[in-house]
Amino acid sequence: MSKPFPFSAIVAQEDMKKALLMAAVEPLLGGVLIFGDRGTGKSTAVRALAELLPKIETRAGCRFNCEPGRPQDACPVCHAPNAPKAPKVIKTRTPMVDLPLGATEDRICGALDLEKALVAGEKDFEPGLLASANRGFLYIDEVNLLEDHLVDLLLDAAASGVNVVEREGLSIRHAARFALVGSGNPEEGDLRPQLLDRFGLAVDVRTIDDLKQRIEVIRRRDAFEADTDGFCESWARKDAAIRNRVVKARKILRDVDIPDDVLTRMSQLCMGLGIDGMRGELTLMRACRASAALGGRLEVSWNDVSEISPLVLCHRLRRDPLDDAGSAPRVERAIAAVGADAVHG
Known part of the structure; x- marks a missing residue:
């Protein structure tokens, strides 16, 4: 998997970077909506932020990103009463989950595991994208093209921090605490006012019109593509400083x-x-x-x-x-x- 562009190396776009950092510190904000021109670094900034955040602790094989000391009833790995020993605690990257525009409600929320139901006759839950994004980020590119009822569903889950699935004889509740980030091009349509209101922060991103900054963008991108590891290493200290700011901010919030x-x-x-x-x-x-x-x-x-x-x-x-x-x-x-x-x- 290729490394993302360093967050600290992104030129200008200060409002976008500030909004993403605030969402990383305070999950109750309700997420960030980034609207603007193509090629202005929207998806680059989101993926860069997820990379620099501190790793989270969970258990090996857990698909719900449970906190080791707070197993969820829905998780068969962390909450297994008859298991002789709980799986070991591991550190993993902060989740950064992309939601494709063609995703169904079952894919997002989770549903009955049909393969297990048909083969073994067991009724089991197949976690969706909300479970994968727990304790991390859920990113929707071109959010203005996503069906309204799916956006409503995502915003409700982001606001409550819980995903509830009741269908096909299943009744499942699991944590879904994530920062929702949506981006889009306003030329392709606007979001409904009701949905706009549910995003905590909204940023308008414009193409950089300062000549020196544009040249710097080109130079940094070219250097990143020519030697990704070396470029990331040269910005590692500044990214670490941002990571420390976020960690300290969470502690005193x-x-x-x-x-x-x-x-x-x-x-x-x-x-x-x-x-x-x-x-x-x-x-x-x-x-x-x-x-x-x-x-x-x-x-x-x-x-x-x-x-x-x-x-x-x-x-x-x-x-x-x-x-x-x-x-x-x-x-x-x-x-x-x-x-x-x-x-x-």
């Missing part, structure tokens, strides 16, 4: 405090923008906490809110046909207004 005045301004911001429901504020709170943790800080500041809000709120705005500027300037104006009111108040 639940200790990060959000002052009452910052939380109040978050709600004022969402109210001023007319954001429907409470998901915007909850996601903004979680994202700002993840951002502060990545910075090694134990308190969220208004600067965190100002930086992160476009990633959280732009895709939740109602479309205004009279506003040609787009959603990002609307969010920026609202941030400035709330910040000014806080100063004068």
